[in-house]
Amino acid sequence: MRKVYGRPRFLKKRSFHYCAGCGHSIVHRLLAEVIEEMGIHERVVGVNSAGCSVFAYNYLDVDMAEAAHGRGAAVATGMKRAYPEAVVFTYQGDGDLAAIGTAETIHAANRGEKISAIFINNAIYGMTGGQMAPTTLVSMRTTTTPFGRDVMLEGHPLKISEMLALLDGVVYIERTAVNSPAGIRKTKKAIRKSFQTQLDGKGFSLVEILSPCPVNWKMGVAESWQWIDKEMTGVFPLGIIKDTTGNKDAD
Amino acid sequence: MLIKTIFAGFGGQGVLSMGLNLAEAAMLEGKNVTFLPSYGVEVRGGTANCTVAVSDEEIASPVASAPEFVVAMNQPSLVRFQNQVQSGGVLFYNASLVNPQNPRGDIELVGVPAGEIAEKLDSPKSANMVMLGAFARKTNIVSMDTVAEVLSTILKNKAKLVSINKKALKAGYDLF
Amino acid sequence: MDGNSAVGEAAIRAGCQCYFGYPITPQNELTEYMATHLSRRKGCSFIQAESEISAINMVFGASAVGARSMTSSSSPGMSLKQEGISYLASCELPAVIVNMSRGGPGLGTISAAQSDYFQSTRGGGHGDYRTIVLAPSSVQELADLTHRAFDLADKYRIPVIILGDGMLGQMQEPVDFRHEAPAELPVRSDALRGARGRPSKIVRTCTSNTSEMEELNWSLYRRYQLIEKKETAFETFLVDDAELIVVAFGIAARIAKGAIKSARANGLKVGLARPITLWPFPSGRIKELAATAKCLLVFEMNMGQMLEDVQLALQGQGEVFFYGRPGGVIPTPSEVLRVISRHYYQRGLKKGK
Numbered sequence: 001m002r003k004v005y006g007r008p009r010f011l012k013k014r015s016f017h018y019c020a021g022c023g024h025s026i027v028h029r030l031l032a033e034v035i036e037e038m039g040i041h042e043r044v045v046g047v048n049s050a051g052c053s054v055f056a057y058n059y060l061d062v063d064m065a066e067a068a069h070g071r072g073a074a075v076a077t078g079m080k081r082a083y084p085e086a087v088v089f090t091y092q093g094d095g096d097l098a099a100i101g102t103a104e105t106i107h108a109a110n111r112g113e114k115i116s117a118i119f120i121n122n123a124i125y126g127m128t129g130g131q132m133a134p135t136t137l138v139s140m141r142t143t144t145t146p147f148g149r150d151v152m153l154e155g156h157p158l159k160i161s162e163m164l165a166l167l168d169g170v171v172y173i174e175r176t177a178v179n180s181p182a183g184i185r186k187t188k189k190a191i192r193k194s195f196q197t198q199l200d201g202k203g204f205s206l207v208e209i210l211s212p213c214p215v216n217w218k219m220g221v222a223e224s225w226q227w228i229d230k231e232m233t234g235v236f237p238l239g240i241i242k243d244t245t246g247n248k249d250a251d
Numbered sequence: 252m253l254i255k256t257i258f259a260g261f262g263g264q265g266v267l268s269m270g271l272n273l274a275e276a277a278m279l280e281g282k283n284v285t286f287l288p289s290y291g292v293e294v295r296g297g298t299a300n301c302t303v304a305v306s307d308e309e310i311a312s313p314v315a316s317a318p319e320f321v322v323a324m325n326q327p328s329l330v331r332f333q334n335q336v337q338s339g340g341v342l343f344y345n346a347s348l349v350n351p352q353n354p355r356g357d358i359e360l361v362g363v364p365a366g367e368i369a370e371k372l373d374s375p376k377s378a379n380m381v382m383l384g385a386f387a388r389k390t391n392i393v394s395m396d397t398v399a400e401v402l403s404t405i406l407k408n409k410a411k412l413v414s415i416n417k418k419a420l421k422a423g424y425d426l427f
Numbered sequence: 428m429d430g431n432s433a434v435g436e437a438a439i440r441a442g443c444q445c446y447f448g449y450p451i452t453p454q455n456e457l458t459e460y461m462a463t464h465l466s467r468r469k470g471c472s473f474i475q476a477e478s479e480i481s482a483i484n485m486v487f488g489a490s491a492v493g494a495r496s497m498t499s500s501s502s503p504g505m506s507l508k509q510e511g512i513s514y515l516a517s518c519e520l521p522a523v524i525v526n527m528s529r530g531g532p533g534l535g536t537i538s539a540a541q542s543d544y545f546q547s548t549r550g551g552g553h554g555d556y557r558t559i560v561l562a563p564s565s566v567q568e569l570a571d572l573t574h575r576a577f578d579l580a581d582k583y584r585i586p587v588i589i590l591g592d593g594m595l596g597q598m599q600e601p602v603d604f605r606h607e608a609p610a611e612l613p614v615r616s617d618a619l620r621g622a623r624g625r626p627s628k629i630v631r632t633c634t635s636n637t638s639e640m641e642e643l644n645w646s647l648y649r650r651y652q653l654i655e656k657k658e659t660a661f662e663t664f665l666v667d668d669a670e671l672i673v674v675a676f677g678i679a680a681r682i683a684k685g686a687i688k689s690a691r692a693n694g695l696k697v698g699l700a701r702p703i704t705l706w707p708f709p710s711g712r713i714k715e716l717a718a719t720a721k722c723l724l725v726f727e728m729n730m731g732q733m734l735e736d737v738q739l740a741l742q743g744q745g746e747v748f749f750y751g752r753p754g755g756v757i758p759t760p761s762e763v764l765r766v767i768s769r770h771y772y773q774r775g776l777k778k779g780k
Contacts, residue, residue, distance in 0.1 A: 042623035045492060050633070057629040063619040065491045065630035068514050071484035074476070078488025078496070081472035082445050083620055086492065104484070107477035271599070278601050286429075286599035290453055290537065311685020311760045313598045 008032035010041050010061040017055060021221030023211025024052060026178045027120060028059050030188045031091075035062060038195060045079055045086045047072045049096040052126040056091050070101025073108035076115045087198055089116040094135040095125045098160040105160070112169025112203040116194040119206055122213040123157070123232065130216035134158035137235055142216075157235050161208045165242035171203035173241040177210035177233065179225040197245050210236060252307055254392055255315035257332055259300035260324025260345070265379030268405070269322065270301035272383060275401045276393040277305040285313035298327060305392055322386060323349055324365075324379070333358075343386055345378065361389060368422050377419035384423025395424055430566045430595040431499075433602045434525055435460030437573035438497050440604055442612040443523070445472045445496040447485040451504045452537045453593035454527035458499065479504040483511030483524070490520040491630050493618025495577055499525035501593065502543050503534055505551070512586050513552030517632035517643070521580035521615075523573070524558075525589045527596035530755025538755030539594035541677060544732035547590050548706040555644050557651050559587040559658065560705040562676040566600035572703075574606055581615065583654055590705060592728070594678050594757065651707075660703035661712045665691065669698030670776040671767065672716050674737055675726040676702050678757075683726050685760030690767050694778040697767055705733070710740035717745035721776055724748045726763060728756070746774075 007013070011032040016025045035041050041062055048056040050069035057064035067075040072090035080088045090097075097105050097119050108115065124142055125131040131144040135157050139148040149157075161173050172194060176187040187209055194205040210232050214224035256273065260266040267288055274286040288301040302315045321336050322343040323329040329342075329349050336342050338357045347366025354360050363385045365378040372381075380402070387398050399417055406413045428436070435457050438446070446461040448454075458475065466473035472489070476482035482498045489496040500508060505526045515522050528543045530536035547560045559579050561572040569591060576587040614620065619628055634640055664684060666672055675683040680701040690697040700716050700723075702709050717723055723745065725734045730753050737747060750766045752758045 041621070043621040045619050045621060047488070054633050057631060061622070061627050063622055063628050065488070065518070065619055066633055067487070068484060068510055071480065071487075071511070074481040074484035075488035075491070077474065077481075078445065078447065078485035078490075079492045079619075080488075081474065081485070082489035082494035082496070083492040086621060103477050104481050107481065111474070274599060284601065287594065288597060288599075290593075290597050308688075309684070311688070312682045312757070313594065314757045314759065316759045316761075 009036045012059055012061045014058060016059060018052065019215045021212055021214040021224060022052070023122065023178045023209065023213070024120065026184060027118065027187065027209055027211065028056065030184065030191055031118065032060060034188060034192045034195060038192065040087050040195065040199075043085060043087045045083070045088050047076045047079070047088065047090040049090065049092045051093040051096055053091055053093060053120065054127070070096050070099070071104055072096065072101060073104040073113070073115070073117065077108050077111070077113050080113060080115050087195060089118055089195070091118045092120070093126070094119070094121045094123065094133040098134040098158050102160070106164065106167070109164050109204040109206070110167045110169045114198050114201055114203060116198050117204070117206040118191065119161070119208045120211045121208055121236065122211045124213050124216045126213050126216055134160070135236070137231060159236065161206060161241050164206060169204050170206070170242060171244050172197045172205035173208070174243075175208040175210065175236060175238050175241060177228050177238055179210070179212060179228040193247070200245070202245055208236070210238070253304065253310065254306070254320070255302060255304045255318040256320040256322065257300055257302050257315055257318045257335070258322045258324075259298070259328030259332055262299045264324045265376065266299045266324055267301050269379045269383045270303045272398060272401050272405065273305070273393065274303045275405070276397040277303075279397050279401065280393055282306065283308060283310050285310050287313040300328065320386070320390060322382060324382065325349060341389065343382065343389070345382060347378070361385070363423060363426065365423065369419055372415065372418055372422060374415045374419060377416050380416045380419035381423035384420035385426050386423075388424045388427045395420070428566065428602050429456055429597060429599045430569045430591060431456035431527065431597070432460045433566050433570045434499070434573045434589070435464060436604060437570040438523070438577070439465055439468070440606045440608045441574045441577040442495050442609045443497050443577065444470060444494040444612075445486070445489040447474045447476050447482040447496070447498050449476050449479045449482050449500065449504060451501045453529060453596050454499050454501050454525065456596065457525065457527075479507035480510065483508040486522050487511055487515055487518075487520060490515065490522050491518070491619050493615040493620060495521075495581070495612060497523040497525065499527065501526065502528045502531050502540075505543060505546065509546070509552035512558060513550070513554050513556065514632055515586045516550070516556035516558065516647070517554060518630045519584040519647075520586075520630070521584050522586045523576045523580055523589065524586055525591065527591045527593055529593050530753065536755035537593060539592035539678060539728065539757060540753065540755045541592060541679060541728040542730075542732070542753055543590065544705065544727070544729060547588050548708070548736070556647060557706055559583070559585060559654060559707075560590050561587065562590050562703060562705050563595065564677050564681045564701065566595065566598065567602050569595060570602050570604060579658065583650055584617070585650070585654070590677065592678050655707040658704060659707045659709045661709040662701045662703060663716070664699040664701070666698035666700060666716055666720070668696050668779070669719075670696045670721045671724060671771055671774070672698045672700050672720045673724045673726055673767065674700045674702075674713065674733070676705060676733060679726055679728050682758060682760050683763055686763035686767055689760065689764045690771075693768075695768065695771050696777070696779045697771070702733070708736045708740070710736070713737055713740040714744075717741050722746040722748060722770070722774060724750060724767060724770055726766070727751045728758070729753050
């Protein structure tokens with residue numbers, strides 16, 4: 001009988017600690033698949049961040065280091081500069097990349113560091129229990145915006161990808177979502193392209209992935225998948241935000 | 252014997268080069284030496300100074316609270332440092348720019364028209380070297396030959412600059 | 428050569444491959460030296476980072492992939508680096524961190540001070556850890572200890588702090604470099620360079636298992652004990668017959684030495700004890716000296732920080748006086764001589780010939 005589906009080679013044989021319906025496990029799997037398919041596992045060094053994905057190294061079977069909260073881009077910079085043969089990626093949430101680590105992210109991008117940022121946007125702080133993130137939608141209730149995010153008090157959702165796209169050091173940014181089989185396939189393609197951009201030595205790239213957090217959103221899994229389409233994509237539209245790689249699918 | 256000198260003036264007058272030249276010359280002559288520039292806001296504000304300590308023994312502090320010698324290239328430096336000179340010490344001043352008012356009776360004042368001499372040599376920027384030449388002659392901390400040798404090393408590849416600055420050094424040296 | 432540049436040159440000769448820094452007076456000459464002399468070297472990297480926080484985290488990344496790495500700053504910037512230093516300590520990653528300290532607290536002054544003693548010797552950041560702290564007192568020693576810092580960092584997989592001050596960084600003195608830059612350094616066996624021919628590796632500090640975290644703390648503690656036993660460095664000057672011994676480190680020790688020479692010329696039997704490693708602190712040696720002298724005078728350019736380590740070392744056995752000038756004031760040798768003389772006569776100590 002032909003095997004059509006199985007555990008990717010670079011995903012450790014261990015069950016995820018993530019909540020049911022969480023997007024992290026899907027993206028972990030996609031990373032493992034891309035690393036295997038591109039044959040780069042012997043060169044990959046990953047940087048994971050504080051937050052739910054702090055234990056990403058328990059699942060991804062590649063060399064990984066844990067960065068302090070928000071410092072992923074700086075740690076990845078140090079790695080790539082000291083060991084340019086490495087394929088370096090960061091795996092960061094919205095609080096990590098777009099709040100506490102904003103400066104590190106912007107400056108690594110602006111220097112055109114040849115690293116890939118995998119940016120999980122679930123509009124909330126997951127691990128600490130559902131507080132407001134920089135990407136929390138207007139009126140969205142979190143434990144620190146119990147009356148809903150009020151733009152007069154908390155400002156608007158931060159569109160970090162659009163901000164980063166303005167920088168000359170950035171060559172590729174795409175926003176995808178893992179709330180449908182088609183979206184998952186697109187996300188995988190984007191991750192692959194981001195790694196390829198790095199292998200080609202072109203500059204900084206980032207894949208922003210809209211990812212469900214049903215527990216902290218206080219929704220069912222199916223409902224949370226629909227919510228991404230109904231609410232999140234209105235504020236964070238999907239698609240290629242910047243592509244100057246010159247590859248054939250470039251804009 | 253420990254001898255400390257403060258060189259002070261406007262930024263751009265070559266105050267730090269004078270100090271560095273003395274420090275390197277003393278080093279070549281086998282002395283212990285420290286060179287401490289003033290740094291930070293002071294420099295950006297337009298005045299600069301540095302302290303050179305020369306000694307036969309280990310130097311405890313590179314700072315001079317009561318220096319044996321002070322070289323003041325402009326008026327503010329004279330005002331600031333004239334009362335710090337040790338009793339019996341020497342205050343050198345750039346007579347082309349500085350007018351010593353109410354001089355102290357317990358120190359020697361040496362006026363060097365460094366600016367004018369440098370102008371005459373057609374190299375106004377070399378006033379510092381005129382002063383250094385005069386300083387070397389009066390203090391005898393280091394020999395004139397070593398000072399000239401250091402000048403050549405510092406300004407290497409710039410033969411024209413070396414020659415004009417050597418002239419300036421000599422002009423200062425020959426004043427006394 | 429100025430102290431800052433001397434650190435840079437010594438670092439390059441020690442095989443430093445990566446330097447990441449952020450401008451702050453009075454250590455900018457070091458950053459500039461690395462920009463000129465390290466950035467274009469083969470296999471080396473220099474970045475002017477966007478903050479001290481980024482700089483120390485770049486060091487973290489470079490060290491994780493096996494490169495000898497360094498950053499430098501001055502007091503306010505060191506406060507920002509503490510997060511990264513805690514992570515380096517926890518992940519057992521080597522790094523060399525230079526602090527050309529200045530007067531604090533706050534933004535303070537840009538003049539030399541020694542008020543970062545507590546921060547340096549107590550770990551500085553969160554968690555139960557130590558860093559080796561080296562305190563040079565001349566430009567030559569800055570260069571020598573920089574080289575040593577890289578070796579110690581690699582040997583014990585620990586962050587090493589060189590605690591200088593603004594004056595050491597700025598002043599120029601003759602310096603001999605005793606080493607040539609190595610053609611190549613071996614890659615550390617624990618480096619993350621991709622899982623080639625071996626299982627994948629992780630560098631981490633976070634765990635949900637408290638016993639695991641406790642064991643990490645114990646294993647660090649055991650290493651710290653070994654360092655205390657093997658790496659304590661100390662210098663003495665004219666202590667054999669001394670009635671009063673001045674205890675001072677760094678630039679203050681140098682100023683004290685000048686005062687002690689004058690005191691000796693006046694017949695006062697005074698000596699100097701200078702810890703070169705502030706952590707591990709040479710408690711045993713201090714205790715021995717306190718037993719031979721009548722009293723100790725701790726002299727620091729702060730309000731009495733090393734003083735606490737001296738008092739801890741003596742456990743109440745022995746008399747200790749203190750003299751300190753905080754905030755960036757540079758005391759003079761004659762000022763320290765007056766303090767020595769005052770204590771000497773008040774205490775009724777015997778004069779020599």
